[in-house]
Amino acid sequence: MREKLTEHFYKDEVECPDCGALPSKAFMSRVEELRIDYGHPISVSSCARCVAHNREIGGANGSHHIVSIDGVDDEDTHGAIDIRMKPRSSDLRYELIRCAYSAGFTGIEIGTHHIHLDTRTTVPILWTGISK
Numbered sequence: 001m002r003e004k005l006t007e008h009f010y011k012d013e014v015e016c017p018d019c020g021a022l023p024s025k026a027f028m029s030r031v032e033e034l035r036i037d038y039g040h041p042i043s044v045s046s047c048a049r050c051v052a053h054n055r056e057i058g059g060a061n062g063s064h065h066i067v068s069i070d071g072v073d074d075e076d077t078h079g080a081i082d083i084r085m086k087p088r089s090s091d092l093r094y095e096l097i098r099c100a101y102s103a104g105f106t107g108i109e110i111g112t113h114h115i116h117l118d119t120r121t122t123v124p125i126l127w128t129g130i131s132k
Ligand SMILES: [Zn+2]
Pocket: 016, 017, 018, 019, 020, 021, 049, 050, 051, 052, 053, 069
């Protein structure tokens, strides 16, 4: 049976696909808050990554997706999640971004068919990108 981390998210959709490193509980409760407010299914393309996996898939150095393979501080809200979006789902994209602001995400990338959200503690930023 698939193990759930929150009401709407399974462990296997947010853990590092290589080693099973998990995002923090504080980060996941923010993601769950977003999901409840949004009210639609969320398809996760990438969430927690160890340094090795991040390198393997060509992630940015110091990516906010990176978590420690030795376990994270569950009180720490730091993390990142990539959410798959259909290119023409402009109404859902609008709604997801509204919920992301509301849930306190501070790094938002609008990709051609994904949205990246993170909880950086530096100045909040919004940028655009080409999905892989
Ligand atoms: Zn890993």
